[in-house]
Amino acid sequence: MKKLLLPLAIAAALAAPGIASADEAAAKSNGCLKCHSVDKKKDGPAFKDVAKKYKGKADAEAKLTTFLSKGGKVKVDGQEEDHKVVKGGDAAVAGSIAKWILSL
Ligand code: HEC
Numbered sequence: 001m002k003k004l005l006l007p008l009a010i011a012a013a014l015a016a017p018g019i020a021s022a023d024e025a026a027a028k029s030n031g032c033l034k035c036h037s038v039d040k041k042k043d044g045p046a047f048k049d050v051a052k053k054y055k056g057k058a059d060a061e062a063k064l065t066t067f068l069s070k071g072g073k074v075k076v077d078g079q080e081e082d083h084k085v086v087k088g089g090d091a092a093v094a095g096s097i098a099k100w101i102l103s104l
Pocket residue numbers: 027030031032033034035036043044045050053064067068073074075076083084085086097101
């Protein structure tokens with residue numbers, strides 16, 4: 001049942017305005033877009049700025065995959081917090097989102 005629901009959730013998110021790809025839909029369903037957007041700074045940096053920061057760095061994808069599956073510390077309003085990870089710490093989902101962010 002779970003296997004069937006995920007594609008449906010992605011299809012529903014894709015139908016939403018402004019959602020351009022399955023990876024963006026995954027970012028949305030994992031709550032990432034509450035703090036990030038593709039091209040505007042919110043609580044977190046714009047994903048395009050993250051892509052810029054990591055441009056040309058060979059280990060960028062591996063680093064972000066770990067960050068998004070295992071977590072890391074970030075500063076929110078001057079306070080150190082644990083950054084959110086994808087649901088269940090799923091490395092495949094984290095890797096896919098990491099790749100997408102770096103492609104922006
Ligand atoms: C509660 C708000 C919040 C949520 C939810 C959130 N983030 Fe973040 N994220 C931040 C903040 C704040 C930073 C930047 C912290 C800093 O610069 O130290 C950040 C940084 C990042 C970075 C850059 C890391 C780096 O090394 O430069 C990436 C990539 C990222 N987030 C992706 C995601 C993804 C994908 C999700 C969903 C699984 C997500 N974020 C959910 C607040 C959030």
